[in-house]
Amino acid sequence: MSSTRRHPHVVNVAEIPQTVAEKGTRFAFRRRQLSAESGGEQLGCSHMELPPGKTAWAHHFHCANEEAIFVIAGSGLLRVGDAEVRVGPGDYVALPAGPGAAHQLRNDGAEPLQYLALSTMLPTDITVYPDSGKVGLFAGAAPGGPKERRYLAGFTARPEGGAWFDGERVDG
Template sequence: MSSHPHLVHEPTLPWTEVTQGPRVSYRRKQLGAAAKGQKLGCSLMELAPGKHAFPLHFHLANEEAYFILSGTGCVRLGDTSLPVKAGDYVALPIGPTGAHQLVNDGTETLRYLAFSTMVEPDVMVYPDSKKVCVTAGSAPGGDKAARTLYTVLPLSAEVDYWSGEER
């Protein structure tokens, strides 16, 4: 165990495992949170062959980046797909040009570091499923107990600003 709250030794941290349906499956160690980071998140991620961690999405407040440690995969950047391998760094800017999804299309586990600014509130847009997620009180990937708002809606859920209001 570390003698300082801002220093963590990765092998001592437990994995969080997430599986959702047949394609989403990942293991994650939230290094930034464990080291009590506030404005920069960092997670060690592992994807098994044929899996991805998140749907294609982009943020309106948080910038992200990937650094590939081992394995191979394919990163979707908007309408473009690019191969990635160990040593590659991918910047994922805010907005539609930063729409991204990392898929392990290789034969071995894909290990990478996922970085994120920890800005809240944030809005995430999911172009493939035509959804939007709004979060406040805690940045995405941050302390869920601190969230004051978290909702996922279809983009078609838009209503008139004055609908339901007394005039």
């Protein structure tokens, strides 16, 4: 594929800069933000890759934004609500806003888990982390949206304060 764009709204996943994140032995991912690179504003889509044994984010739900997952390759264990569900290629997961769809996807396979993470991009959202009791606040841009548009963002909104990973299992 040529690096010359055919159209400003058409991108190829291989040409998008990759973000690599890692925290402890449990959290790690590679992400390519498809919507941001193609001019999307109200619908977010990222190509995600989880290495074996890793998860991208702590168990959480959104109060405003709806999410979805479409598995491309690999397999994983999806914790959604009170259930654990095995997912693999071709599986689509709807994650409406609210506590009933609290979720976390973990790659428990031997190969990288690749999926599309889709979401609405409402600029004001509250993210709740039921395991640790933390709350994330966003205003001006949705989680995953352009940080330069945000005028409020924080994961320390719990009574005793603390950082985003405080209270989360990052190892084991």
